[in-house]
Amino acid sequence: MGKAFCEFFAGIGLVREALEASGWSCTYANDVDPKKRQLYVGRFGDDGHFHLGDVWGTAEVASRISGLPALATASFPCVDLSLAGRGRGFEGSHSSTFFGFVRAMEALGGRRPPLVLLENVAGFLTSAGGRDFEAAARALAGLGYRLDAFTLDAAMFVPQSRPRVFVVGVDDRADPPGVVPRSPSGWMVDAWAERLETADRRVRPKRLVELMRSIDLPTGWLAFDVPAPTGRPPGVATAIDxxxxxxxxxxxxxxxxxxxxxxxxxxxxxxxxxxxxxxxxxxxxxxxxxxxxxxxxxxxxxxxxxxxxxxxxxxxxxxxxxxxxxxxxxSPREYARLQGAPDFPLTGNTVQDLFGFGDAVCVPVVQWIDRHVLTPAAASIARRTPRGRQPDARPAPADDAGGEREEHVA
Ligand SMILES: C[S@@+](CC[C@H](N)C(=O)[O-])C[C@H]1O[C@@H](n2cnc3c(N)ncnc32)[C@H](O)[C@@H]1O
Incomplete structure (x- = not known):
């Protein structure tokens, strides 16, 4: 099946670095920063799909996305959700660009990807007492996604402490194996709650589980089987010259x-x-x-x-x-190693390189999510599609601007 994806808040492209390894192909990337773009293009070449522009330019964003991508990723700015942002949360102009992403998804109408992945800092769970996380969850549910959320620390894979929150959205075109939905309230048995409660606390921390349990989504919650890696990452000495x-x-x-x-x-x-x-x-x-x-x-x-x-x-x-x-x-090369991208081409401008890698995702973390969540979910879409046909776009609601039916881009 098609494993085409769109990378929002693409930065230097470490989501792409992670996903391409398993056959995903990036058909659209968006970021507003020309210096990040320079690093991105230095690694992936200028294939014309990097859209240097504001995510709030909804019409242009939607018009540049071709075909029907299977996945959209959004590692939106963390500054208002982290300690550095003085607690502005979604009131701040940086992290609220998340809603620019939501608006772009809305504008895609029937071409909206069946899968989305968000990434942000641990402060996403505490910002505005959890209300920002809830607002994000409700916005995705409003687009038709059932949600799961978990945390992973880069230190499980590389010698860098980098705890991060991930939210996965799956619409009803996907039916990933081994995923348990939340039971309707009042049911005696809830395999979803049991999975969350019995999971490794590094993947399902108490704060996150409490938040998920407290938010009643119209689409519902899911729980993927996301294991905590058992291997021991190498020590920091391996990354240092x-x-x-x-x-x-x-x-x-x-x-x-x-x-x-x-x-x-x-x-x-x-x-x-x-x-x-x-x-x-x-x-x-x-x-x-x-x-x-x-x-x-x-x-x-x-x-x-x-x-x-x-x-x-x-x-x-x-x-x-x-x-x-x-x-x-x-050095920037050591930053690149600690993000799991040891050979990534640098610009030679130290500040630019450090900005690029300091903001980026950690490659093996995204690969772990791909292996346990994204690729199985994408495969489930392919399985539901009769042989020889591309999966249909979901029917667009009457008011969707970009709602014509198109095919998945392979
Ligand atoms: C956390 S970083 C994402 C890093 C990226 N995932 C990577 O691996 O390099 C957030 C990105 O959002 C971009 N950004 C901030 N405001 C934006 C906007 N209004 N429109 C598009 N991109 C924006 C920043 O330039 C930054 O690269």
């Missing part, structure tokens, strides 16, 4: 950051240097009680990559080796 060609800081900058460490962090680092042990870690500078601290991670996992807005958001590499202590800014 230790050769002398790197841009290591001079002694004064190292001493300054050593002095900024918490006492117990400094003692631990000093002890490893004195013992000639090898240690590779990362540091974030954070303001604590008015003082800037250099906080060292000793757990073999890098902190969450962020865009380098302000000095504190860029991660620092710290290496103790053969009695020497070295430090430097983490």
């Amino acid at each position: 230790r050769d002398d060609a790197q841009d290591w800081w001079d002694e004064a900058a190292v001493a300054k950051h050593r002095a900024m460490m918490h006492d117990r962090h400094r003692e631990r680092v000093d002890a490893m240097v004195a013992a000639g042990e090898t240690f590779v870690g990362t540091i974030y500078r954070r303001k604590r009680d008015g003082t800037t601290r250099a906080e060292v991670r000793f757990d073999g996992v890098a902190g969450c990559l962020r865009t380098p807005r302000g000095g504190s958001a860029r991660q620092i590499v710290v290496v103790a080796e053969a009695g020497r202590l070295r430090m430097r800014w983490m």
Whole structure:
């Protein structure tokens, strides 16, 4: 069957990087940032389908989407949902672009994809006391999607802590195997609730399960069988270059950051240097009680990559080796490795590259979702389609502008 997809808020294209590996083909990508587009095109070439423009330009967005895509993905801006956004949530102009995506889906009418995938930060679950998550869920349900939601942390796959919330929408053209729907209220047995309650808490955290249970959707909730990965990801040392060609800081900058460490962090680092042990870690500078601290991670996992807005958001590499202590800014190539895209072409403009990767999705996380959710759902659409025919577009409601019937793009 067709595995064509549209990538909204495409950034540098790491959703595409993840999905193409299993046969998905991207037929439309949208982002407003020309610098992200440059990275995207550097990786995938300029095949003309990257629409550089505002997602709120609904008519243009809808007109540029050809055929009938099977999936639309939207990793919409997180700034208003994360700590950095001062809690504006969907009141903020960045994260509310989600509704630009909803409007574009609406405008597609009968050509609306049967599957959607949202991605955002953990703050999506707490923003406005859960009301923003509920608003997003209701908007998708209003388009006819039954929903599931779960969390995955990139640290399950790569040495980077990056917890994220995912919402999957499936309309009635898809019938994925092993998925359980929520039972109507009052039923004695609810396999949906049982699956959520018994799942690994890293995938179905209590806060999310409570939210889902509290929101009564007109279309209903589903639960895919999304397992937590069991493998152990490699340590952060595997992503960090230790050769002398790197841009290591001079002694004064190292001493300054050593002095900024918490006492117990400094003692631990000093002890490893004195013992000639090898240690590779990362540091974030954070303001604590008015003082800037250099906080060292000793757990073999890098902190969450962020865009380098302000000095504190860029991660620092710290290496103790053969009695020497070295430090430097983490490089764009290391950012790319920590996002699971080790060979992604860079522009050579450090700030542009760090912005691109700091905002991006982690490739193996999306691949996990693809394996357990997206590809099985897409296959179910193909199974419901008689041999030799493409799946029909859903009949467009009378007021849908773009409601002509078209075929899935393979
Ligand atoms: C979280 S990032 C998505 C990153 C992307 N998934 C990747 O892997 O690179 C959000 C993206 O939304 C884009 N964006 C923000 N406002 C937008 C708008 N009004 N229209 C289209 N894109 C927008 C930003 O430029 C940014 O690249």
